[in-house]
Amino acid sequence: MPLAADLRSLVTAVESRTPAHRDRAVDGLRALALLSVPAGHWLVGGFTLDDAGALHNASPLAALGALAPASWVFQLLGIFFLVGGYSAALSLRRATERGTAARTWLRGRLVRLGRPVLGVTAGWAALLPLLSVAGVPAATLRTASVLVVQPLWFVGVYAVITALTPHALRAAERAGLWSALPLLLSVAVVDALRYGPYADAMPSWLPLLNLLPGWLFGYQLGLVWGVGRLGRRAAAWLLLGGGLALFVTLLTVFGYPASMVGVPGEARTNSHPPSLLVLALAAAQSGVAVLARERLAALLARPALWAPVVVINLSAMTILCWHQSAMLAAAIPAAALHGDAAVAGLTADPTSFGWVAARLAWLPLFAVLLIGIGALTRRFEQPWTGASTGGRILAGALAGAFSLYAFAVV
Template sequence: MSLSTELRSLASTVEARTPAHRDRAVDGLRALALLSVPAGHWLVGGFTLDEAGALHNSSPLAALGALAPASWLFQLLGVFFLVGGYSSALSLRRAAERGTPATTWLRGRLVRLGRPVLGVAAVWAALLPPLSLAGVPGATLRTAAVLVVQPLWFVGVYAVITALTPYALRAAERAGLWSALPLLASVAVVDALRYGPYAEAMPSWLGLLNLLPGWLFGYQLGLVWGVGRLSRRAAAWLLLGGGLALFVTLLTVFGYPASMVGVPGEARTNSHPPSLLVLALAAAQSGVAVLVRERLAALLARPALWTPVVVINLSAMTILCWHQSAMLAAAIPSAVLSGGAAVLGLTSAPATVGWVAARLMWLPLFAVLLVGIGALTRRFEQPWTGASAGGRALAGVLAAAFSLYAFAVV
């Protein structure tokens, strides 16, 4: 059987198993947001190679500031939280109709989030000693730990927000779009204190107050959408227009950094913790998502387009947890075997346009490595029914050990 025949057979099978009520547009938006995470990290996550052959994190944005607007296209966490809130609203309502307690629903969600995180942490804890014995420099291992942990903060924040779903859903049902306004106002106040006239007198931890409301904002918009309070095009245009207006104002009048991700050496960052600029972008993206929903659903009625969306969604946590490992799977052997010579676009300093062009050529390899790693590790997303109690306990111990190591080096 040829490859094309197998792909057509797969598409036919997926199409036949898709329920008629499935919201393909929302799944398509989630897949797009998911793919933006590895694409963004692979494009802005570079390395430098020191004289000892050790890898250190770097970013092309530090030397090529003109590329900052590209981060607006890859920062789709607002869309991810939007569709997460939308799906949670429908799921929790269905659970209530079946008589399932909200605590049971929440436990199931948190377990599905936790299994893959536990898996990646345990595997890396087991990998660090043999990699060290094989001659990989300690600095490279510390760099790897930072990169592996980098996407996992998102899972932790998402878990906390998910735990708030029953309360946030009631607010969405009662107040609609107004329920998101206090979150926006809270972040605006904290930003005013952080960056306003009295910024020097403010404590350094003040920005952490934006973590919850900053990321809950997009999720709350999704809940509003899920309860039918964001389906009118007028509301979507309001989000799009208002978000764009606020985004431009913050950039041009208040001097917010243009990059949506952290830039080494810069004192201010928009994403860690989220600034008001992140919420403005999330509002605009949410407006676009609502406006394109019907057209996107029509496109995804085609089995050839729908099948990859299904595959991506089924591997969501695998993609989030392992995409940095895919890049490291190419960079670490290169650094060890190259004899100290940097490879353009992979281990060379990300300081030139040539590096960007070369990195684009490396992306297919990273994608292939992620598919290969995912084929082995996707089992962590499934219930660990085949694992013994001792195996699960060992995974917990290894994950805890890696967490302590990562905490020490981050």
């Protein structure tokens, strides 16, 4: 069959072009963390329909609290930051050995992060007026904008953390695993203030102090791993055991919410900004990742398993930026075609386990739509060498317009 032959050819080509020194385990961990983002958002990203047939965001976690432990599996941002820090440590060291300034290395990294964000925001700025003319309700467009910008906060935080890499790397080289401890303690102090007996007297902006140290924690562990200070199994077991112990204590003794993502109607959240529970989970996940590294590398030595990992890694930012658009590409037409008649698992209220079963059936379609969208938009991950000055200015203007609109509705 032609398709099978093409796939075999792709697998062979990827294997032949993979350098012998490539760390397949780290790439595999990154691919796993990347796929958890769309999978998690697609499973908790429900909709409701109003009388006008407009879509509004809803979450099954609001009605189905028993699903909260599933978020422990899909919340793999700790792994993502871990491998990000690990890769950054190696990349910056190689750049320094070549004589490349840290400022130049950093500029290249930030440009690679920024191009896909510019692409998705400019794309939606052009799409929104077309959808409006086509009769899509304004409320649906607002809902779509919220979903599109939802993953982009992650890119912004990651960019700030990337900018801190030279300083954080020096700390990792000097103090090893201890360099992550101040970040953990900082989040613990803020949590004690915002959830303690004097919480009512605390300023509303206090939780924002957790934003940087909360997400930098996993990245710092990755830097420590990258400089060779986290390779011993004892250190990995310490992270796994300590993280699990802290996780269980926070849940059972201190009453932290079980869900790792925000739940509509709940006063407390673990993710926006991150609470100490997020760091505990990240520590445990990092311990597992280090312990599983050799077995994962052996597994990915098989070309048929390695090729998908390479494809996913090459499309990392496309997946992050466009996966919500794939879900909307199914939900918006469904709402338009069926009016106020809800479609199970897609536009129906996410209030039952039947909805969960129906949503699982929709996931393959979302994946196919994301692949199709990615085929058109992955060019934003590549250098814009052929783009004219006018084209770049237009893209920037469209992205700015969408940003203003999204800021107003979010």
